[in-house]
Amino acid sequence: MGQVSVLERIRRSEAASGMAMVSPTAFYAILLLAAPLATVLIYSVMTDASGKIEWVFTFSNYVEVWTSPIYQAIMLRSLTVSISVTLVTVVVAFPIAYFVSFHVAPARKSIWLFLITIPFWTSYLIRVFLWKVILGYNGVVSSGLEITGLTSEPMSFMTNATSAMIITLAHAYAPFAILPIFVSLEKIDRSLLEAGQDLGESRFVTFIRVTLPLSMAGVVAATLIVFIPTIGDYVTPDLIGSGKFPMIANAIEVQMLKLNQKALGSAIAVSAMLVVTVVSLAFLFANRRFLGGPK
């Protein structure tokens, strides 16, 4: 090998420089994320014994989680709520994203996006509570209807707690759904649509055959971005459901903290993650023809 300049050596150690540069953040993530998650995984196959962990390997926690009717109900409720929320949110979000992408002047687009995302940056806790106030017994909607004479006595719109939770969550996660769909709509080459029209297609047909398929990547992203956090939501079931309709997150809290059964709590957490992963992968697989390359 002949002479090699210093820069060549530096370039060869590009890998070293890169790893050095990322190391502080990486170590933090490994220490505070990877290690705890691994711990939870390990705990889930250990035994709870009067508030402490006994290092006895067992699958009994998982058996409990998957066979007990209580946990099955909780899991089912969580899935129902989050799938419904996802469906409602994404379907309702699409026209907005379409509107901003296709019917708003480019200079104005960022203002619309800004307006749409502002609510997201305010306290989630406060927003959930506001929904309780809106939908509750003699709350804003109830008293408003009374005043306008449409009803004669106070009522609660939260009797169906599941529906109330769905409304609350759909409201909270709306911006999450709009943005990815917007991004993928923006990427569509406008001349493709014009070409379609030029060849005699109606606007509706162009939408179905061109716009919709090309935006599916964004729709899929939006679906996952809404589905995953909502299934693990704590505040909404707690405030709106008043603790009577727990979802996965509430169940985890109960086991981990209130009943101090860390192994069981860990098993619930891992099972929940498993369910989420399986559902997400199934969804991705079903839509793979829209997604092109690897995620």
Next chain:
Amino acid sequence: MKQGAGLRIYAIAYLVFLYAPIILLPMFAFNESKVIAFPLTGFTTSWFGVMWEDAQLFKSLQNSMIVSGSTAILATTFGIFAARASTRYRFPGKGSIIGLIMLPLVLPEMIVAMSLLVVLLTVGIPLSIFTVILGHVLICTPFAVAILSSAFQSLDKSLEEAAYDLGEGPVSTFRLIILPLVMPGVMSSFLICFTISLDEFIIAYFLGGTDTLLSAYIYGQFRFPARVPAMLALGSILVLLSITLLAIAEYFRRRGVAKTGGKNTGGFL
């Protein structure tokens, strides 16, 4: 545009739906009645006074400020390292490492909180604002990385080479050229992380121990119907603060775009 009309109405209705709950905040914060219902009984600022006099509130506010400020600084710093590494270098395992750093974005917060809690309790670290900061930095760093990656990405690579060509070294190049040009991203990241941390509830509640943070305090107060209007007053202020911080962040982002002559494509995300 005729076809846009129907969609426009839909869009405006949607915005109304989005903002409706938030509009209620000031509406009932200034309302005399203790009950949150129509009709409005009268205008008053007394709830703000009640809120203001609460000593516990101020303690939690102080805690929150410390936590959010520290989180913003730490998360942004971590973000600078990770974003720079990700946009400028190739190294083995890059995908997995960056994936791990960004993982909190797709994990339910409860799981992140509980996992961290389990480890802290096992190791025996007492819960306090310190542990909350640990958790908040974890969930804010992905946002910082995303914002800063975008900022670093838009840097022309030849700018760095030009600086070398003209005699500078890696450190002075970073100081004179790279940092000034990503500064808008740094400011954005700082403000976003601060806002996220301020509004965050789960980690603040479960990892705070005896130290109460603002969001946890509000949560506790919601149990008492009498305290609700004062909390709405507080909520109004917080919302106003969040919006202001966001507007400032957006301003910085636009200024950064203009300064480097880039294009305004609309937003952080």
Next chain:
Amino acid sequence: MTTKPTMIEFRDVHKYYGDYHALRGITATIRAGEFFSLLGPSGCGKTTLLRTIAGFEGISSGVVLIDGKDMANVPANVRPTNMVFQSYAIFPHLTVEQNVGFGLRKDPRSTAEKSQAVTESLEMVGLKGFGARAAHALSGGQRQRVALARALILKPKVLLLDEPLSALDKKMREQMQVELIRLQRQVGITFILVTHDQEEALVMSDRIAVMFEGEIAQLADPETLYRRPASRKVADFIGTMNFLPAQILSEAAGKVEVDAKGFGRVTLDADQALGAPTGSGASIGFRPETLTLLFEGQTATDRETMATVEEVVYYGDMTYYDVKLDGTETPMRMSMRNVFGRPVLDIKTRTRVAWSPGALVLFR
């Protein structure tokens, strides 16, 4: 011509990107004070070679010498070279003045002296008075001048230019070509330009290295490259060239006798047959302007043959004809200046065509 001293020397330089062999044994010298171009299609390695001079790329083997010194282990920020980047790389957050003066940061001179140097540098590139302007508010052409001023103020021994004109529109490009030549003469240092535009290289350079696939195919002055290309590939890349099959009949004492289709038997000098044998059969090449249409009453100054007009393309100052020489199957491109009063021929016209053996090049 007196030979100027060597400024840059490459000795069997190889560069690999992993398995990809980007530079394959480059050996060449570039003289002090000359305007040198690296010319070739994209991917030929010309930018890579330029960057090895600057120090932004290392080499896998071989030697790169600048002014006699081996540049191994010499980092880019220390080398006596400065570069004008393809994107100009003007620092957007600084003013024009701050950009141009950037490299003077560690210079021991006083602020006043440095300021003076910046002013002079700006004047030299035609941007007098632009000092206080914000860099991001400049046009493409202005940015390029700032990049030049910024590089030249440091008085490098070599100025490297990476496709500096590719981002400009045609008029601006032609203007800057003249500017660059003037600047180089004024400053007197070696300029090394990378371009894929052969016209540009021909106009500006003292010498050109034509590169294909990591190798130098021919290194010569523009006229030699144009009139005596060393291979069909070079001939085809620089300007347009017609090719006709030929058979080598005999070779002796500096002369080669060939039988060329359409031209018949011709005797060529050895310097018209420089290229190495390619093994794919010999051919004769000639440029479009070396054929002339003969109108009534005109006689050829050298040799003459008959042809049929196949295609006519009128182009303002020139008319391009595709003519099929008698005895050939493929039409040849030729050009005629549009002189006032000269007719433009129709398709299918039979015409006499004048040609000269001295204008032919033999590719073995």
